[in-house]
Amino acid sequence: MIGMLTALLSTAVLSGGVLALASVGEVMAERVGVTNLGVEGLVALGAATAVLVAISTGNPWLALLAATAVGALGGMVFACAAVLVQASQVLCGLSVTFLGIGLSAAIGHSVAGEPVPVGLAPVTVPVLSAIPIIGPAFFTQNLLIVPTYLLIPAACHWLLFHTRHGLNMRAVGENPAAADAAGIPVRAIRFWYVTLGAALAGAAGAYLSLAVIPSWSEGMVAGRGWIAVALVIFAGFRPFNAAAGGLLFGLISAIGFLGQARGWPIAAPVLNMLPYIGTLAFIMFPVVFRRVGRRGGEAPAALGEPYYRSVR
Amino acid sequence: MSRFQRFPTASPRRILACRAAALFVAIAIVGLVLAACGRNVGELGRLVLISTIGSRFGLEDLALFMSPLLLTGSAVTVTRRMGLWNIGGEGQFYLGAVGAAGIGLFVHGPAILILPLMALAAMLCGMAWIALPALARAFAGVNEIITTLLLNFVASLLVYWLATGPWRDRVTGALASSGRLPVSIPDMWGVVHWGFPLGLLIVVGLAAVMSSTRWGYEVRISGASAGVARYAGMPVKLRIISAMLLSGALAALAGMFEVAGTVHRLQGGMADNFGYLGIVVAVLARGSCLAVIPAALLMALILDVGIVLQTQQVAATAVLAITGLVLLLVAIADECAHYRPVTPAIVRPARSAS
Structure with missing residues (x-):
């Protein structure tokens, strides 16, 4: 029983x-009022880039850096169209998803199926890893989980809720006209935080192809980017909740993996449906029961809306 | 000196001009990238022309690509008229294929009876698949983009499970597909089956329903302004649900055409992104049902380019990148079309864009 829980x-x-x-990256983009539906494509692009760089240089950290940079670049393409030109955010996001999936398939074609020689290796933390269940789960993992679950969400939370700049960011997401009148550079803030979010999506791709499934294959992202977008709603647009939500959905997919490994009498494709059905349930229930629930967790008021200075 | 100012509306002519420019830019970028990768662009262009409009085989291929796109494109267009997005065309397509294959595999009879039954089952399955997002949208305001999309992955896995599990081919032992369906949509012209003219007919019929029935009118008004529609006593929630159900049925019908006309089996991955590409078709058509026809033609042309690239050892999925590029540039072009040069005499200083 303990062994199963640990696994x-x-x-x-x-x-x-x-x-x-x-999803922490997407929280940052949505807090400043931009829905980036391109996450799925950016994760795919990051995953393919990371595998390419890891195979050619043999350095996983360089691969992570390259994937993050490629994610940021993709985010800038999206932000140029959706923030600077103010084209439809839904369309720009979908096209970035198409672009990312297509480009990652093209550049990853030559290394498809090849194992990554140098993934992000697990590190065992002394003492702490001896704690039952939690120890092996958190303290014998690759180093990346520390920034993923702790440092990045903490930094984002501090930035958003404990700095003047974060107040400006949230103002841009809630009421860009008022923010503009107060002298906050609406477009610049939107541009850079969308880029930051996209960079994190690229890093998520590297994490996927270096640590979770150490190789590249078409379709390996399998909707994880879309689940991340859905998680943002579930998390009430807060970075720590988003990270915790990631863990929760990791748990839901882990149940599927466990079922396959232990030969439960349920077909593998049916078990693989769990994360998607789980996401659906989790984004529907809070909204359906919002009226009786607590306040808070609403989307930023100007989410998805372009801001034209000349139209008041 | 004249300057550019954003206007809330853009004339169709300006949009068309901007989009033509966008398409030109897209072709230029694709050509440049291919040239930079050391490919002979002129030769590729010639191959593309031959394999599309330049040969009988190419034209047949175009029509085959167009038939599902017509339906998935009009599926998204219906929801666009309602101001919503149905990103779940892929999933409804799969469910349509499941419904059609279920009837085709297990109900035996003359094709004239079985084919309409397959279509009916497909549409019911597609409607069932979109029912939950539709209800959640109408009664709780749950974002339909994400709910419809997540169901795509579930549908894809469901088809994969059926095709490799309970419905797998026990005759030839083919691994990832069901047995061959005993009935199929008859061919009309080469490999083009009657689904193609039927798809065209459905698009035209839908245009008539949208423009000249009370239901279509109410959907359009509800989409333009839900508040106005409610004030005028229109049942907005019911219209949201019925428009989304119709959308699901149309996308599912595309799945039925594909399974009964082209593939003849239920197999994993058979939707081949047709559901997602329907979004692109609907965007290109700008919410007009009749414009779905030329938009589907353009999309089919792009898909054919993908086939040509595949013969040149480029990954098949790379065509999605071209689609994404076209979509991105069209989105930018649509926004740019809203800007018109105005002379300073018209611009009042107080309202000028900085």
């Missing part, structure tokens, strides 16, 4: 990291 939590922590990174 379950270990897998959850490992595979939830992809969702945590990508």
Whole structure:
């Protein structure tokens, strides 16, 4: 029983990291009022880039850096169209998803199926890893889980809720006209935080292809980017909740993996449906029961809306 | 000196001009990238022309690509008229294939009876698949983009499970598909089956329903302004649900055409992104049902380019990147079309864009 729980939590922590990174990034973009539906494509692009760089240089950290940079670049393409030109955010996001999936398939074609020689290796923390269940799950993982679950969400939370700049960011997301009148550079803030979010999505891709499934294959992202977008709603647009949500959904997919490994009498494809059905349930229930629930967790008021200075 | 100012509306002519420019830019970028990768662009262009409009085989291929796109494109267009997005065309397509294959595999009879039954089952399955997002949208305001999309992955896994599990081919032992369906949509012209003219007919019929029935009118008004529609006593929630159900049925019908006309089996991955590409078709058509026809033609042309690239050892999925590029540039072009040069005499200083 203990062994099963340990395995379950270990897998959850490992595979939830992809969702945590990508959805914390999306929280930042949505807080400043931009829905980036391109996350799925950016994660795919990051994953393919990371594998390419890891195979050619043999350095996983360089691969992570390259994937993050490629994610940021993709985010800038999206932000140029959706923030600077103010084209439809839904369309720009979908096209970035198409672009990312297509480009990653093209550049990853030559290395498809090849194992990554140098993934992000697990590190065992002395003493702490001896704690039952939690120890092996959190303290024998790759180093990336520390920034994923702790440092990045903490930094984002501090930035958003404890700095003047974060107040400006939230103002841009809630009421860009008022923010503009107060002298806050609406477009610049939107541009750079969308880029930051996209960079995190690229990093999530690297995490996926270096630590979770150490190789590249078409379709390996399998909707993780979309689940990350859905998680943002579930998390009430807060970075720590998004990271915790990533862990929760890691747990849901871990149940599927465990079922396959232990030969439960349920077909593998049916078990694989769990994360998607779980996401659906989790984004529907809070909204359906919001009226009786607590306040808070609403979307930023100007989410998805372009801001034209000349139209008041 | 004249300057550019944003206007809330853009004339169709300006949009068309901007989009033509966008398409030109897209072709230029694709050509440049291919040239930079060391490919012979002129030769590729010639191959593309031959394999599309330049040969009988190419034209047949175009029509085959167009038939599902017509339906998935009009599925998204219906929800666009309602101001909503149905990103779940892929999933409804799969469910349509499941419904059609279920009837085709297990109900035996003359094709004239079985084919309409397959279509009916497909549409019911597609409607069932979109029912939950539709209800959640109408009664709780749950974002339909994400709910419809997540169900795509579930549908894809469901088809994969059926095709490799309970419905797998026990005759030839083919691994990832069901047995061959005993009935199929008859061919009309080469490999083009009657689904193609039927798809065209459905698009035209839908245009008539949208423009000249009370239901279509109420959907359009509800989409333009839900508040106005409610004030005028229109049942907005019911219209949201019925428009989304119709959308699901149309996308599912595309799945039925594909399974009964082209693939003849239920197999994993058979939707081949047609559901997602329907979004692109609807965007290109700008919410007009009749414009779905030329938009589907353009999309089919792009898909054919993908086939040509595949023969040149480029990954098949790379065509999605071209689609994404076209979509991105069209989105930018649509926004740019809202800007018109105005002379300073018209611009009042107080309202000028900085």
